Amino acid sequence: MENVLHMLKNRGIAFKLIVLVILSSALIFLIIFGFNYYSTRTMIEKNMKESSENIALATVNRIETELRSVQKIPENIAYFLEHTDFTRERLLQVLRIVVENNQEIYGATIAFEPYAFNKKLRQFAPYFYKSKGTIKFEYLADNYEYFNWDWYQIPKELNSPEWSEPYFDEGAGNIIMATYSVPFYRNVGGEKQFMGIVTSDVSLEWLREIVSSINVLETGYGFLISKNGTIVTHPAKDLIMNETIFGVAEERGDTKLREIGRRMIKGESGFVPYKSIVHNKPCWMYYAPIPSSNWSLAVIFPLEEFTEDIGHLNRIVIFLGITGILLLSSAVVLNTRSITKQLREMSKAAERIGTGNLETELPPVKSGDEVGKLASAFHYMRTALKEYIEKLTETTAAKERIESELKIASEIQTGILPKKFPPFPDRTEFDIFATIKPAKEVGGDFYDFFFIDNDHLCFVIADVSGKGIPAALFMAVTRTLMKAVAAPGTTPGELLTKVNEELCIGNESNMFVTVFCGIMNIKTGEVSYTNAGHNPPLIMRKDNDVTWLEGGKNIIAGAVELFAYKTENFILQAGDRLFMYTDGVTEAMNELEDQFTSERLKKEIIDLQAKTIQEIVAGITERVVSFTNGAPQSDDITIMIVEFKG
């Protein structure tokens, strides 16, 4: 089974369907067929039993009626003998009339016990019989001692009327006869005394006709056996009066037949399987007794002819069933083929679509069924895909354009930042180094430095809120403003106050920028600065002291108009450095979303104290990069260091 299932698993739908349909319809067919066969058979057997019973009982009734009417005659004579005083002449007259007037009676006698009729006569038995159309008369005593013959002895010993075993009568033309003997008695001195026997010899030809007229289908028949089991009538002529049913059973070695025969002569009735003596085929037999003579009638039903009908019916049913299954199978084959053909076509089309060929030809929608719906879904899918891809192409093109424009903007933006280091090679009083590592998206960081006058260097590091074009534009505006506003003598506070004012004007989009702006006197190292919401820079003293420049806090620029930014001061000694950065450094994240943090930054700065400013910038950048460990950079990383050399 597993193998079959496994085998089925990889076969096509058509194959699976055919196998399943054939198997299940064959199974259904077999069940229906089996049930049909069984019930037809049972029904036919029941009918057969009933009709055989009917035939047998009807025949038995006919025979019984005939026998009883014949029995009446000797019974009446016996009654006459018992109740009247008769003379010899009267007796002969009665006997003659009986033989003359009854067609079925071939002979009749009144046989007396020794000396019962006449004290001088040992034997007295007048006998009338038919011979060649005339009535003949004899005294039986002339020829033989009748006392020891069955017809006399049996009823005498049994004290009851008895039918003899049937016998062939040669004299009457080889017909089957039976003798019915009735004993008669007289009251002698108050005692019932046996006087003799009245008999009538009866032709049984009518019985033979009745039984041989039993026709059941083609080969069914009836037969009759006597009390001794002698076959009295039978289609097999050789058996008639020659064999008993027991003899036949002995010859055939058929103990069952013997048992049936025993039941028959016991006067039982029944319905039994039986092997026909005539054609040796299996039959059913119903047997029933003929009560008055203790004979038994059997009606044979040829099983074969009944089953032949069933067989014929079955052959038709099987033929119809197989034809049906074949038709069904071919219908399934055709149908599944058309389904799977479309499916196969669609699967091929899907493959082609998969390779990107959206122009590929799709199987046409032929029907409204599931396959048709699938096909139309395919069509819809293809159209939708096509549209989507078209849109996608457009969008992508637009996006790419924007991105390239942005890139250009970004390039322009970074391009406008001073990139040449050292920027003022002829100035030995200080050194400045800055770098910006832009995030993928255009950001808003910038740094800048420029001389306000001959001695004062202004340096700015800023971070515009948000990203993208607006941030870039805002940054450009801020930078331009810073440069524009910076004039000799302005403090960073004044500078930022003005820039803030400008930025606030028309800042509909509520953008802002954090700015650290310092102005260093390059002669003295005096630095005035304003921190507008930016990360506090680190002062790296030459003596290795690194401290946060925690000056007074100002609010971010661009947020609140008319804010007066305060300026604060500190002094850089020769060799001191100011480390500035944007939150892109401290808020750099690894894949676990841990931030680099300002603590870490300070530690790293201390670590890199001895290095040149270029090396420090490179070192910090590298450590931030290694910290993020490949996590995408979300913000610009901007670092700027100013070193006072004195």
Place this chain on the structure above:
Amino acid sequence: MIKATLESFTEKHTKLIIEILLLIFIILFSHQKASAEVTFKKATFIPQWSPQGQFAGYYVAYEKGIYKKYGIDLTILKGGPDSPPGEYLEKGKADFATIWLSTAIQKRSEGIKLVNIGQVVQRSAMMLVAKKARGINKPRDINGKKVGLWGEEYQIQPRAFFKKYNLKVKTIPQSFSVNLFLRDGVDVASATWYNEYHTIINSGIDPEELTTFFFYDYDLNFPEDGIYTLEKNFKKDPSLCCAFTRASIEGWLYAFDHPDEALEIVLKYMSSAKIPANKIHQKYMLGKMKDIIIPEDAGIPVGMLLKSDFLRVAEEMRVNGFIKEIPEFESFYGKCLTHAEK
């Protein structure tokens, strides 16, 4: 039935007359021819009953030309209840006949000079049969029951049996059928193993339902069918008599060796005698004839009459008053077998 018997009577007589006329005719007209051919001795034979397996050997010997081989031109007469073989021999109607040993002894003691020229049946097939259902399981159970007995000559064994077991029974004359027994008109029936017993079985009574009393088993073995002729015939032509015996025995042996063929021959005789030809019954009878003609335990040559058997039968008969004196064995027995050897 009555009429049937009557008709057969008259028919038989006319038939006999015709046969005799025919015989005379043949003798007259074949006289000249006879000298040219092998000379056959004419003889007639009558079995003690109508054709059946009991006489298969004689019919077979005739049909197979065995009698001719022994130089006998035989005519087999139709036996039956109306043709007593003893009477036929006595009146010269037949040269040879089969008769029971007991009957022959009785006849001999009555002065009819019968000579046994071959004892064919060695073992008595006579028996009594009873239904177990009637409460008969052992000889004592027969006491007080109705017993069917055949004519006098068949009553010797049963009466000796009753005497032996001191049984008082009510005897009922038994006809040639067993119907009275089958219908419970008698409790016990006379039967022969080869005939009535099987008829009873084939009338639907199972062997297990029957109690059988074989006289053979009760020291009453009376050898039955023997071949007899008149003493004067035997003295006149002993070679013819012994040739008949030897041919008959050869016929029997052939029948036993070819049972199917023998059966067909018997059936042919039965059907020409218009007797119901019950094939199965005849087959059974033929088989049983073998058992009683060549009993396995006897060790007697086929056809020999033992003096001990003769004396047992004769003594029982004398004791039971059937005969007054036991005939002399030597003159009773023709000793054909030893004669043949000489």
